Amino acid sequence: xxxxxxxxxxxxxxxxxxxxxxxxxxxxxxxxxxxxxxxxxxxxxxxxxxxxxxxxxxxxxxxxxxxxxxxxxxxxxxxxxxxxxxxxxxxxxxxxxxxxxxxxxxxxxxxxxxxxxxxxxxxxxxxxxxxxxxxxxxxxxxxxxxxxxxxxxxxxxxxxxxxxxxxxxxxxxxxxxxxxxxxxxxxxxxxxxxxxxxxxxxxxxxxxxxxxxxxxxxxxxxxxxxxxxxxxxxxxxx
Numbered sequence: 001x002x003x004x005x006x007x008x009x010x011x012x013x014x015x016x017x018x019x020x021x022x023x024x025x026x027x028x029x030x031x032x033x034x035x036x037x038x039x040x041x042x043x044x045x046x047x048x049x050x051x052x053x054x055x056x057x058x059x060x061x062x063x064x065x066x067x068x069x070x071x072x073x074x075x076x077x078x079x080x081x082x083x084x085x086x087x088x089x090x091x092x093x094x095x096x097x098x099x100x101x102x103x104x105x106x107x108x109x110x111x112x113x114x115x116x117x118x119x120x121x122x123x124x125x126x127x128x129x130x131x132x133x134x135x136x137x138x139x140x141x142x143x144x145x146x147x148x149x150x151x152x153x154x155x156x157x158x159x160x161x162x163x164x165x166x167x168x169x170x171x172x173x174x175x176x177x178x179x180x181x182x183x184x185x186x187x188x189x190x191x192x193x194x195x196x197x198x199x200x201x202x203x204x205x206x207x208x209x210x211x212x213x214x215x216x217x218x219x220x221x222x223x224x225x226x227x228x229x230x231x232x233x234x235x236x237x238x
Contacts, residue, residue, distance in 0.1 A: 032071070081132040112146070
């Protein structure tokens with residue numbers, strides 16, 4: 001007989017995709033848009049399958065996060081700019097959102113694991129990859145891109161280095177430091193080293209929702225008037 005503790009351990013270590021459904025099984029992107037105006041918005045999350053392991057939990061977090069309007073577009077096997085049959089890129093997600101009338105001022109990008117296979121082998125390819133996506137979004141938008149980590153992927157280090165270099169070309173780009181968190185919690189990963197089990201997916205969702213709020217806050221701060229220095233005020237004008 002399986003004890004309750006053993007059952008919980010099995011669930012915690014199981015791939016979230018087996019328990020709750022993952023976009024790996026679907027060709028079409030999973031898209032959710034909420035137009036409700038809340039404190040922090042508007043912001044868009046664009047992710048690959050590493051961000052789609054526990055979608056119901058992600059939606060629950062967003063509902064309680066005071067974020068809105070928001071849009072989530074998650075797609076298995078997604079790359080930043082390369083198009084493959086049935087797997088639209090992050091660039092296409094940006095364009096699809098705008099065609100649908102959602103044109104946010106802040107973005108969170110949780111894409112990159114698939115790009116390791118063909119997008120970051122050289123500095124020139126990585127430059128094209130990041131610049132194509134950021135160019136499609138626009139230099140006037142606030143963008144955060146997650147660093148990536150894989151249990152057996154030294155290429156992730158190279159990807160993260162190229163991402164850091166991209167910030168020198170794009171002042172609106174912010175690095176979202178997921179890799180050091182994932183590195184400290186290897187038990188969150190599935191056997192492939194990139195996807196997450198149920199426990200890992202929950203922590204990943206918390207990180208992504210916090211990142212969406214943070215990027216919305218950064219974007220809002222950009223439009224605040226500069227503070228007035230009381231020492232430069234002419235007393236005669238008071």
